Amino acid sequence: MNGSSGISNPPSRTLISAVNLSKLYPVSEGWFRRDRSFIHAVDGVSFDLARGETLGLVGESGCGKTTTGRMLVRLTEPTDGQVLFNNESGDLEDIAHLKGAPLKNFRRRAQMVFQDPYESMNPRRTIFDTVAEPLHVQKIGDHSERFERVSETLSMVGLTPPSSFLFRFPHELSGGQRQRAAIARALVMNPSFVVADEPTSMLDISIRTGIMQLMGELADQLGISYLYITHDLAVARYMCSRIAVMYLGKIVEMGETEEVLRNPVHPYTKALLSAVPVPDPGADREPVTIKGSVSVPVDPLPRCRFYDRCPIADDFCRDNDHPPLEDKGAGRLAACHKA
Amino acid sequence: MSTVNTQHAAPTGLWRARLRLASQSLRESWQLFARTRIGIIGLTIIGLYALLALAHPILMNTVWEPRTYDPVVGYAFDETQQPAPPSLKHLLGTDPLGRDILSQLMFSARSEFLLGLLAATVTVVIGTAVGAIAAYFGGWVDTLLMRLADIMIMMPAISVLIVLSALIGVEHFELALIIGILSGFGATGVVLKSQALSVVVKPYIDAARAAGGGHFHIILIHIVPNLLPLSFLYMMFTVTSAIFSEAVLSFLGLLDVRMSWGLMIHTTESAGYLLQVTDFWWLIFPASLSITLLCSAFYLVGRSLDEVVNPRLRSR
Ligand SMILES: Nc1ncnc2c1ncn2[C@@H]1O[C@H](COP(=O)(O)OP(=O)(O)O)[C@@H](O)[C@H]1O
Ligand SMILES: [Mg+2]
Numbered sequence: 164m165n166g167s168s169g170i171s172n173p174p175s176r177t178l179i180s181a182v183n184l185s186k187l188y189p190v191s192e193g194w195f196r197r198d199r200s201f202i203h204a205v206d207g208v209s210f211d212l213a214r215g216e217t218l219g220l221v222g223e224s225g226c227g228k229t230t231t232g233r234m235l236v237r238l239t240e241p242t243d244g245q246v247l248f249n250n251e252s253g254d255l256e257d258i259a260h261l262k263g264a265p266l267k268n269f270r271r272r273a274q275m276v277f278q279d280p281y282e283s284m285n286p287r288r289t290i291f292d293t294v295a296e297p298l299h300v301q302k303i304g305d306h307s308e309r310f311e312r313v314s315e316t317l318s319m320v321g322l323t324p325p326s327s328f329l330f331r332f333p334h335e336l337s338g339g340q341r342q343r344a345a346i347a348r349a350l351v352m353n354p355s356f357v358v359a360d361e362p363t364s365m366l367d368i369s370i371r372t373g374i375m376q377l378m379g380e381l382a383d384q385l386g387i388s389y390l391y392i393t394h395d396l397a398v399a400r401y402m403c404s405r406i407a408v409m410y411l412g413k414i415v416e417m418g419e420t421e422e423v424l425r426n427p428v429h430p431y432t433k434a435l436l437s438a439v440p441v442p443d444p445g446a447d448r449e450p451v452t453i454k455g456s457v458s459v460p461v462d463p464l465p466r467c468r469f470y471d472r473c474p475i476a477d478d479f480c481r482d483n484d485h486p487p488l489e490d491k492g493a494g495r496l497a498a499c500h501k502a
Numbered sequence: 503m504s505t506v507n508t509q510h511a512a513p514t515g516l517w518r519a520r521l522r523l524a525s526q527s528l529r530e531s532w533q534l535f536a537r538t539r540i541g542i543i544g545l546t547i548i549g550l551y552a553l554l555a556l557a558h559p560i561l562m563n564t565v566w567e568p569r570t571y572d573p574v575v576g577y578a579f580d581e582t583q584q585p586a587p588p589s590l591k592h593l594l595g596t597d598p599l600g601r602d603i604l605s606q607l608m609f610s611a612r613s614e615f616l617l618g619l620l621a622a623t624v625t626v627v628i629g630t631a632v633g634a635i636a637a638y639f640g641g642w643v644d645t646l647l648m649r650l651a652d653i654m655i656m657m658p659a660i661s662v663l664i665v666l667s668a669l670i671g672v673e674h675f676e677l678a679l680i681i682g683i684l685s686g687f688g689a690t691g692v693v694l695k696s697q698a699l700s701v702v703v704k705p706y707i708d709a710a711r712a713a714g715g716g717h718f719h720i721i722l723i724h725i726v727p728n729l730l731p732l733s734f735l736y737m738m739f740t741v742t743s744a745i746f747s748e749a750v751l752s753f754l755g756l757l758d759v760r761m762s763w764g765l766m767i768h769t770t771e772s773a774g775y776l777l778q779v780t781d782f783w784w785l786i787f788p789a790s791l792s793i794t795l796l797c798s799a800f801y802l803v804g805r806s807l808d809e810v811v812n813p814r815l816r817s818r
Contacts, residue, residue: 233708236712238708238711238712266714267714270712270713270714271714273712274712274713275709275712277705277708277709278705279705282704282705282706283704283705283706283708283709284706284709285704285706285723285724285727285728287523287727287728288723289516289519289520291515291516291519293706296709296710296713296715297713297714300710300713300714300715300716300719301713301714306513329515330515330516330518330519331519332519332523345709348709348713352713
């Protein structure tokens with residue numbers, strides 16, 4: 164699997180890379196329909212994530228961010244494409260269709276923090292049970308070692324002293340505390356890669372910054388790479404060195420965060436930015452609105468996905484396939500015929 | 503580090519926390535349950551019959567002489583004519599074969615409880631497994647289990663039991679198994695599956711999967727515990743249907759049981775007293791009233807638990 168074409172970083176630096184990832188969901192229209200329709204939730208997405216790097220995945224709701232993240236940690240099996248993961252021996256291994264013991268082993272390295280801290284923990288289990296679950300199912304350590312490890316991890320995420328959280332139930336914690344416990348669960352096995360799916364969007368504005376700060380510190384301290392999913396450019400600016408902007412299952416622009424925000428190339432990114440200034444990340448802002456709304460990509464026509472809402476589109480954009488993600492200079496990638 | 507000395511407290515702390523949750527939810531459930539009068543009525547009736555069932559062996563070992571009072575082979579030598587009406591020695595009279603009705607009633611209560619409990623347990627074990635597995639795996643596993651459920655639901659339980667008892671000898675134990683299988687793979691499984699469907703989409707299931715948890719772990723640790731309240735509710739309804747089916751089959755003389763409430767009515771019928779209710783009321787009423795009362799009692803408890811388990815019904 165070494166040296167695949169989608170990799171721009173040298174293999175040793177690349178931790179995980181998506182190569183032409185796609186996920187189609189059939190639209191169920193009865194059993195006997197032959198010509199089934201598909202939602203193209205994610206459609207040929209490629210990117211690399213270096214060790215210790217945080218890549219932001221931004222875009223409006225429904226554009227396929229969660230699906231992309233889930234494929235990278237193999238909660239969703241891709242319809243097409245590869246997920247290359249740099250395993251312990253330093254080889255890039257395609258985990259897209261892994262099964263059994265190798266998959267279970269991969270799960271020690273790649274974890275996910277979910278959006279909703281109220282639903283991501285079983286209400287019948289204590290915080291200890293929840294945070295220790297990965298150790299338990301992976302058979303890591305005996306009971307007292309697990310106890311030690313869970314306590315350490317809880318202190319690490321700021322739930323101190325751990326003894327006053329270990330034997331509580333999720334409903335006895337605040338939203339922020341729960342999200343910290345969820346982060347502890349994701350980190351307890353020392354993963355090298357974590358997908359964070361809008362981890363602060365369901366929280367009170369007042370505590371968002373605290374959680375983001377924590378995640379940033381932990382990344383530096385433990386050398387974790389995040390795929391940080393957010394619909395909020397300000398959050399992306401705060402958390403991520405690079406961002407990828409998604410629209411209807413496609414990455415339309417990707418590059419250094421500051422570069423992209425200062426000088427967007429793709430009309431969609433421009434629209435996102437003009438719709439809102441990008442102030443400090445703790446502020447609560449209305450979601451972005453652009454002319455028209457995000458449609459559901461059911462059997463999309465072979466033309467630019469942004470055509471219907473694009474201010475600069477012309478006949479060429481209508482008659483030609485969706486543009487590839489190309490280098491537009493200075494390491495900036497964008498998918499636009501006009502830019 | 504403080505964690506070092508708390509280390510040994512881990513299991514104790516964990517169990518204390520689990521106990522605390524259990525006792526807390528039990529207390530809350532009880533408060534909700536106690537608010538519904540029907541539940542308390544049902545529980546009282548069940549309690550009374552449980553006392554009767556427990557008292558029987560004690561009475562047989564103390565004041566009731568087995569030769570006279572044995573529910574199956576006893577004979578009331580002290581009565582000149584059988585069936586004898588209620589008297590001080592035989593509070594509910596005797597049956598056409600000279601056996602003490604109260605003794606039969608109390609003796610049968612125990613087997614009704616055992617039958618109901620076993621049928622309910624089998625139902626719930628199968629139903630919970632079917633519901634959790636169908637909801638979790640989906641696909642062809644789900645389709646297969648649900649088609650099987652359709653078959654179970656379509657088959658009228660009583661006629662199946664009549665055929666089976668004609669083919670093989672059916673006693674209480676077999677009866678409980680058959681009822682448990684029919685309802686566990688049938689209606690109860692379907693209901694528990696619909697509940698399980700709301701559990702399998704929770705992000706904590708994804709989190710468990712991302713941790714590396716296998717199917718068995720996820721079903722056992724995350725899905726089944728969230729089905730238990732509803733399972734418990736359906737146990738109550740199964741007890742009702744088990745006791746009722748037993749009564750019908752015994753009355754038709756199709757069960758190989760030594761004594762039961764249905765059999766008491768059967769005995770009355772085969773001796774030709776069934777249509778003389780006014781003259782021989784003690785032959786009919788105690789048994790049929792018991793069947794009705796105990797069936798209703800479990801049904802009432804079930805209805806009341808329904809309000810505890812289903813928040814939507816908890817309007818008042
Ligand atoms: N399990 C699924 N089955 C069918 N459609 C899905 C499923 N998951 C996501 N989708 C569809 O895929 C698209 C992308 O969803 P998602 O990845 O959740 O977007 P985002 O996280 O950016 O809001 C949406 O149109 C959504 O309806
Ligand atoms: Mg999402």
